[in-house]
Amino acid sequence: MSYLRSPERQRQILSCARKVFAERGFHGANVSHICAEAGIGRGTLYLYFENKRAVLVAILEDLVSRVKALMARRHIPRIPREAAKALTRDQIVAFSEGRLAELLGVVFSDQQTLRIVLREAVGLDVDIDKILATMDATLISIVERDLIAARDELGLVRDGIDLHHVATMVVGGVEKLALAALRGDIASDLPALIRSVVQFHLYGTMKPQAEGGVA
Amino acid sequence: MSYLRSPERQRQILSCARKVFAERGFHGANVSHICAEAGIGRGTLYLYFENKRAVLVAILEDLVSRVKALMARRHIPRIPREAAKALTRDQIVAFSEGRLAELLGVVFSDQQTLRIVLREAVGLDVDIDKILATMDATLISIVERDLIAARDELGLVRDGIDLHHVATMVVGGVEKLALAALRGDIASDLPALIRSVVQFHLYGTMKPQAEGGVA
Amino acid sequence: MSYLRSPERQRQILSCARKVFAERGFHGANVSHICAEAGIGRGTLYLYFENKRAVLVAILEDLVSRVKALMARRHIPRIPREAAKALTRDQIVAFSEGRLAELLGVVFSDQQTLRIVLREAVGLDVDIDKILATMDATLISIVERDLIAARDELGLVRDGIDLHHVATMVVGGVEKLALAALRGDIASDLPALIRSVVQFHLYGTMKPQAEGGVA
Amino acid sequence: MSYLRSPERQRQILSCARKVFAERGFHGANVSHICAEAGIGRGTLYLYFENKRAVLVAILEDLVSRVKALMARRHIPRIPREAAKALTRDQIVAFSEGRLAELLGVVFSDQQTLRIVLREAVGLDVDIDKILATMDATLISIVERDLIAARDELGLVRDGIDLHHVATMVVGGVEKLALAALRGDIASDLPALIRSVVQFHLYGTMKPQAEGGVA
DNA sequence: GATGAATGAGTTTTCATTCAT
DNA sequence: AATGAATGAAAACTCATTCAT
Incomplete structure (x- = not known):
């Protein structure tokens, strides 16, 4: 005792x-x-x-509140459009990587919570589902906000994209990578993973020449 | 009876x-x-x-075998590199959309199986996890194979990309979209979703001009 | 098995x-x-x-239904008032004893049920209380009906008596006797007990002469 | 504090x-x-x-000691037999009512104790049962002593009555009335209830004429 | 083959009681 | 003397699985 x-x-x-x-x-x-x-x-x-379930809920809500705090804390840096135009490709990549690392840092601060969110809390009951949905929605909206800012203020985003879909895919892609890393299917080399994510979501997979060469 | x-x-x-x-x-x-x-x-x-668990396992293995069959069935169309160069952007997009639709058609042929794979079978036990991992791996390798072919045979893929990571993100992104659709967070408009996925994974988010304007 | x-x-x-x-x-x-x-x-x-409580409820409701069946079955014998006047004291006593024995036979057919009703089911919860109250009410109304008939049809009952109170006391008195018998405080001599009850509730305790001698 | x-x-x-x-x-x-x-x-x-049970025991023993004190305190007024013969019916009734009220006053001085004795303490365990039995026995013996005095010293009691049985029934009847009042089944009009009890136990239910008219 | 009555291991949860502070 | 955090025994209940019919 x-x-x-x-x-x-x-x-x-x-x-x-x-x-x-x-x-x-x-x-x-x-x-x-x-x-x-x-x-x-x-x-x-x-x-x-109150009971076993409440312990899990507390774990999840703790995470949700950390994610929401991140969202509240994070503000879009105001860069004049002119300055934006002068940004180098590397600056954009570096900035994006920083943002993503920050996000991942909060969400997946520890492997345990990650495992719980991605695997143990899934499909338990309606209320827990709501919490997970809230977390998903918050994460997605963080990414989406960044994208919207990049589009509207910096003019950096390609036209005709559904940014909510994209944000959803980014979060889903990141989580799948994390899951694969948890399973040991891929190396848990966080910087490398972050680089892959940023490269992918900024440029996609298609060769610029290929794209450029198209009528 | x-x-x-x-x-x-x-x-x-x-x-x-x-x-x-x-x-x-x-x-x-x-x-x-x-x-x-x-x-x-x-x-x-x-x-x-044998028991309740075995029923679920059978459901999952049935799906896995359908996915594997798809993989076995699907072969990369052999296009001479010269022809590849002449492909229009729209042709590539259309082809990619077709491939993705085919994939989704097998995996998520019905909402029930989708729900089971994404929510009800998660975190149950080690063996079921292995099956889910197998399915993930198979799905990812299907996408990855396409990407490798596009890179090695058609020369369509940007350099310096970890295609396994990308394939993982594509699958994860698609699943997250599906989950959001299941939850009702986004519209279940399959063609629109497929278009978003393909646009995103081919071109990424960054404006070509922005990219082009960089030194 | x-x-x-x-x-x-x-x-x-x-x-x-x-x-x-x-x-x-x-x-x-x-x-x-x-x-x-x-x-x-x-x-x-x-x-x-459904649960442990439901077992007890079933035992009690079984008894209640037997008591209610008795009440439904039992009808007041129709005797012309003239004939009633001619009834001897012994006839009335014998009739009352029969009625009471019949009642007790149903209620206290077995010591187990008796013990449960009087001791184990008391104070458990509101719903069980209601069942016990129903049983009390039914028993009391059986006795009361007899008394009302004796008063209204046979003209045998003293004026100015609250028959509901009396019926309540009769049932309570009988139960207390039964409880005392269960405890071994008094002999479990059913006929003797019945005689005591009948004598008491017909004549009371006061000597007729004493009563008679009063102005 | x-x-x-x-x-x-x-x-x-x-x-x-x-x-x-x-x-x-x-x-x-x-x-x-x-x-x-x-x-x-x-x-x-x-x-x-010592424990929770001991608290209840203390409550009950407190009541028992109050009842025993009443018994010790109360003595039968010595009235010469001659005087007894001259008692009017109303005097006897009034005296009985007084005695009963006194008894009830001690036992059921408060609704809380009443409820505990009649409902909450019933069927708990053997020792508590003994205390309740002691209380019952004491109450019964108080009533019985009065009846014996009325019989032996005042000659007011009908012959051939088992006074222990009668006392038991009186106590049981009173408790049932109290229980019914607790339940709200009958009005909690104490004087009226006492009157009913006294009338009933002195005179019984049978019409004197009816009785008188019997051969 | 088919059935569904029977089983009991395994878990959560409550709450009187203890005892370090 | 007073406290209330900590305890763990005890009990109800569920449900996958078995097996007599």
Whole structure:
């Protein structure tokens, strides 16, 4: 028995639960597993959370709030259009990479949360789905906002693109890469991954010459 | 009650299970639900499947085999490099759209299977994960093969791109769009979605002029 | 494992539960106790009853329906008022004793049910309370109906009596006697008890001379 | 927080527990409920009572001791037999009503205790049952002693009556009336109820003429 | 082959009680 | 003396699976 103040104990349980859920999945994890991990009695968990599901919800909402905080914090740098025109390709790439790294840093700050969001929390129940949808929507809107700014203020974006679709695909693509990395299907070389993402979403796959050579 | 020979009955159970799993999720669905849907007794299911999990596995493996069949069937059209150079932008787009539509047609032939793959089968257990990973890998390798062919045989692909990463992102992006459509966050207008995907992955987001204007 | 048809199994569980509840009380009795007594698995009980509480409710409602059946069955014998006047004291006593014995026969047909009604089902929850109240009300109204008939049709009842109060007291008195008998505080000599009840409720305690001698 | 010496604090807890038990029943009431009501910490209760059950026992024993005190206090007024013969019917009734009111005053001094005795403490465990049995026995013996006195010293009681049975029925009848009043089935008009009880137990239900007219 | 009654392992959850502070 | 955080025993209940019919 160790006496901890409420908020610390709550955080401790949360972090142990994160670990356990990531390792065993939501259904594979017992309340007992979590409590053993946290070194507390089984009843203690119920002093801090209504039930097992509420622990997961807390983990997810914690992440959502971090993502929303990011969105609130981040503002589009105001560059005059003239200056925008003078941006080099490398400057644009570098800026995009920075933005993306920032985003990924918050979302996938730890592998455990990543695993939980992408795998353990999926398909559990309607309310949890709503939280995941909120997170998706927030992530997507962050990317979309950047794209809209790049289009409207910097004039950098190709015409006739549905930016919401694109933002959705960017987030989905990033998550799939992350999942593949989690599975060990591809190397977890974050900078390389980020470079791939940025290159891909800026330029697409088609050779400029090919494009250029087209009537 | 009704006399169906083994294979038909098996298929019938499978299709009822698909419906039930899609509607209620793997954990939310009882064996009873499936059997009621199929109009058979609870024990009968066990004549055809070892257990509940095996039913889901069968659904997934059925999909995997359809995807693999697609991969085996599909071969890259051999176009002489010279001809490739003469391809118009619209021809490339049209061809890509066709390929993608074909792919999506197999994978997401029905909303039920889609839902199961993207939501209900996620995070269940290690073996099911392996199946999902196999499907991901197969899908990705289909896209990747197309990309490799476009690069190596047609010379259409930009240099310095990690095509495995790109293929992964394309699949991930498509799935995220599908998920958003399932959730009702975006319109389920398949042709429009396919167009977005193809435009995005061919050209990326950056304006050609912007790119062109860079030193 | 023994295969019983639904209704028999249900009745068997009910009768075992009656025994177990009577012996150990509602809270003292486990579902396991009941199942062990019935020689069935723990889950089997839940095929027949929604939960432990529902088993008790079924026991009580079974009794209520027997009591209500008695009330429906029983009709007041129509005796012309003239004939009523000619009834001897012993005839009235004998008739009352018969009626009471009939009532007790249904209600307290077995000690187990009696114990459950008087002790184990008391104070459990609002709905069970309602059932007990219904039973009380039915018993009381049976007695009251007899009293009203004796008053209105036979003219046998003293003036200025609140017959509902009296009926309530009769039922309460009988139950207290039964409880005392259950506890072993008084002899379980049913005929003697019935005689006491009838004498008491017909004549009261006061000596007729005493009454007669009053101005 | 508030400084109360042991005995007052004990009494305070007891009175809060009485309220809580009456409102929620023994099983429905948490130790927390009681402590919250008393404005003390959860551990504090255990400084004054061994456990939850002990609190209920204390409430009941307090009542038992009040009832026993009544019994000890109450003595039969010595009236010469001659004087007894001269008692009017109204005098006897008035006296009986007084005695009964006195009894009820102690037992059911408050609705809370009444509810606990009649509903919440019933069927809990063997020891509590013994206390309730003691209370029943004491109440019954008080009534019985009055009846014996009325018979042996005043000669007011009809022959051939088992006074223990009668006393038991009187107590049972009174309790059933009280229960019905608690339930709202009958009006809680104490004087009217007392009158009904006294009339009934003195005179019974049968019309004197009817009785008189019998051979 | 088909059935569905029976099973019981496995989990969540509650709450009286303890004891470090 | 007072507290309330921590405990864990105890119990209800679900549901995939078995197997007598």
